[in-house]
Amino acid sequence: MGFQVVLDILGAALLGGTFLLNILRFQGQDFQVKQEAHDDIIAQQNLTTLVALLEEDFRRIGYCSSRTAMTGPVILCAGQDYISFKTDLVTDTYPEGDGVVDSVTYMLGPLVSRTPNPRERMLYRRENDGTWGGSSLGVTYLDFRYHKFNGDTLARPVAPGQLKEIAGIEVTLRVENQYPFVIPETVDSLGIVSVNWKQLDFEIKNFGRGTP
Amino acid sequence: MVRFEMMFLIFAGVLLSILILTENTGNISSDETILTSKTGLNAISVANSYIEKVTSNSIYFDEFTRTHSVQPRPASPSDSAALLASLSSTLGPDYGETSINTFDDVDDFNNYNDTVSVAGVGLFHVICTVQYYDPSADTTTSSKTWYKLFTVAVTDTVPGSDIHYLQVQGRQVAIHRSVVLSYYNFL
Numbered sequence: 278m279g280f281q282v283v284l285d286i287l288g289a290a291l292l293g294g295t296f297l298l299n300i301l302r303f304q305g306q307d308f309q310v311k312q313e314a315h316d317d318i319i320a321q322q323n324l325t326t327l328v329a330l331l332e333e334d335f336r337r338i339g340y341c342s343s344r345t346a347m348t349g350p351v352i353l354c355a356g357q358d359y360i361s362f363k364t365d366l367v368t369d370t371y372p373e374g375d376g377v378v379d380s381v382t383y384m385l386g387p388l389v390s391r392t393p394n395p396r397e398r399m400l401y402r403r404e405n406d407g408t409w410g411g412s413s414l415g416v417t418y419l420d421f422r423y424h425k426f427n428g429d430t431l432a433r434p435v436a437p438g439q440l441k442e443i444a445g446i447e448v449t450l451r452v453e454n455q456y457p458f459v460i461p462e463t464v465d466s467l468g469i470v471s472v473n474w475k476q477l478d479f480e481i482k483n484f485g486r487g488t489p
Numbered sequence: 490m491v492r493f494e495m496m497f498l499i500f501a502g503v504l505l506s507i508l509i510l511t512e513n514t515g516n517i518s519s520d521e522t523i524l525t526s527k528t529g530l531n532a533i534s535v536a537n538s539y540i541e542k543v544t545s546n547s548i549y550f551d552e553f554t555r556t557h558s559v560q561p562r563p564a565s566p567s568d569s570a571a572l573l574a575s576l577s578s579t580l581g582p583d584y585g586e587t588s589i590n591t592f593d594d595v596d597d598f599n600n601y602n603d604t605v606s607v608a609g610v611g612l613f614h615v616i617c618t619v620q621y622y623d624p625s626a627d628t629t630t631s632s633k634t635w636y637k638l639f640t641v642a643v644t645d646t647v648p649g650s651d652i653h654y655l656q657v658q659g660r661q662v663a664i665h666r667s668v669v670l671s672y673y674n675f676l
Contacts, residue, residue, distance in 0.1 A: 292498065296505065303509055310516045317523045321530065328534075426547055428590030444547065451609075472527055473609045477538035480545030 309458055316454040317470045323414035324452040324472045327400065331448065332476075334364065334381050334402075338446075339483025341365040343376030350441035351483060356434035358385035358419050360446070366404060379405050385419040386411060392455040394469060417471070418451035446479045521654070528610060528654040529664060532643040535605050535613045536666040539598075539641040542589070543617075543670070549594040550637070550672040551576045552583055559672065576633045580619050595619055595637050595670050611654070616642045622669055640667040 339351035342365055353361040361382040365374030386399030396417040401409045423431040426444040435443060453471040542548070549555040553575045580596035592598060599619040606612055620629040622638040629638055642663040645655045653661050 296501065300505065303512070307512055307516065311519075314516075314519050314523055317527070321523075321526060325530070445541075445545070449608075471609065472530070473607060474531060474534055475607045476534045477605065478541045480541045480547075482544070482546060 312458045313470060316457060317472070320415055320452050320454045320470050320472045324450070324474055327412070327414055327416065327450065327452065328474055328476075330402075331383075331450070334383075335446065335448070335479045336482070337364045338362045338479075338481050339364070340374070341376065341378055342371070342374040346376055346378050347483070350443075351481065352435070352440045352443045353380060353382075354434070354437075355421065355423055355431075355440060355443060355446075357421060359383060360421050383419075384409075385416070389413055394453055394455050394457055396453060396469070397455060413455070415452045415455045416450065417453045418449070420449040422447040422449075444481055446481070447475075447477055448479065449473070449475045524654045525656065528645050531607050531610045532613055532645060532655060532664040533666070535607070535615060536641045536643045536664055539615060539617060540639070540666060540668050543595055543598055543639050544668065548592065550635075550670060551596065552594050553577065554672055555594055573633050573635070578633075580621075580637075595639060598639060606648070611645050611647050614644045614646070618642075624669070635672045637670050638667055639670055640665060 339347060339362070341347040341363075346365075347363060349363075351363045353363065355361075359382070361380060363378050364381055365376065366379045366381070367374055382401075382403045384401045384403075386401050388395070389397050389399055392413070394415065394417070397413050398416055398419075399411040399413050400416045400419065401411045403409045421433070423433070423435055423443045424445045424447070425431060425442045431439055431443065451471055451473050453469045457469045459469075553572070557572070557575070559572050577594075577596050580599040582592065582597045582599075582601075583594075586592055586597050589598075589601065589603070592601075596619045598617040601615075601617040603615045604612055605615060618640045620638050620640075621632060621634045622628075622636040623630040623632070623634055624636055642665050643655075644661060644663045645653050647653070655662055655664065
């Protein structure tokens with residue numbers, strides 16, 4: 278009888294332990310799945326924030342509220358991960374621009390080490406000759422492609438003599454989670470939630486407005 | 490007694506299985522929602538690209554206005570009314586316009602379709618339509634007007650399969666974006 282009781286207890290402990298281990302493992306996996314889903318949502322929110330900023334600036338390339346103020350090519354320099362262009366920045370006093378030609382520069386910066394994601398880079402933005410402002414928000418890739426009026430692609434960096442031929446810009450942006458659940462060991466490791474965004478075309482509405 | 494214990498044990502196992510299955514179903518549903526959102530984001534950017542294209546400086550309102558200047562109302566209402574008949578009767582590419590790079594007016598995009606690949610997301614299928622538009626009735630019309638409604642519809646598939654993430658309750662849906670384009674002429 279005593280031996281039977283011990284066997285019962287051992288059997289119950291074994292079965293209970295198996296159940297408990299399964300529950301714990303399931304709980305761990307469930308937490309990871311939920312965390313990764315949460316990371317994905319954050320990455321998407323970061324992406325939409327950056328895209329809104331880019332769209333606002335890119336749609337105003339070559340615009341100036343003073344019709345005669347814009348002269349010369351509207352793109353100042355154009356490379357694979359940087360671009361500088363003329364525009365008319367809005368202010369609180371002048372919501373449509375103050376009529377003075379400004380410049381805006383975007384540039385993908387070097388890798389940053391302040392977050393666990395080893396691929397994260399700074400996305401710099403500068404107005405005129407002011408200080409560089411930057412936000413990362415998990416940006417890991419930025420690519421500009423340029424095409425002419427007839428659709429032909431221009432080689433990058435675009436030669437100064439060809440800047441006035443840029444009629445459209447294709448932008449590809451990739452945003453990843455800054456604090457991934459599983460931290461990759463190297464820059465090339467996979468496993469980070471990423472959200473691609475590819476605006477195939479930004480047509481420069483004020484193409485040819487500036488007199489070369 | 491042993492029989493009851495076995496039944497409790499089996500019952501506990503069934504309960505645990507139901508719990509795990511329910512939770513997994515919830516996780517899969519959550520993943521699908523996120524994928525739909527991610528795909529939708531890219532589909533909108535693809536649609537925006539075509540709206541950018543059709544509103545660019547290289548695209549005229551009509552083949553006729555590419556070569557003729559029309560004085561708009563109220564400067565010359567008779568001019569715009571008389572010349573309305575000169576606009577395209579058939580909306581679509583003109584002779585020799587075989588690719589999007591050769592399109593030069595809005596209605597060339599009518600029935601244009603394309604497939605766009607976005608790395609890491611999927612394939613997007615684009616269909617463009619152009620119709621004349623009546624702003625007073627806020628509807629499309631078969632009559633010629635100085636307004637054209639450009640609509641782009643985007644659907645998605647995972648490459649090499651017929652799986653799609655742009656869906657509502659399991660049914661595939663398309664992202665539609667429209668813009669009304671009008672003829673204008675700066676004097």
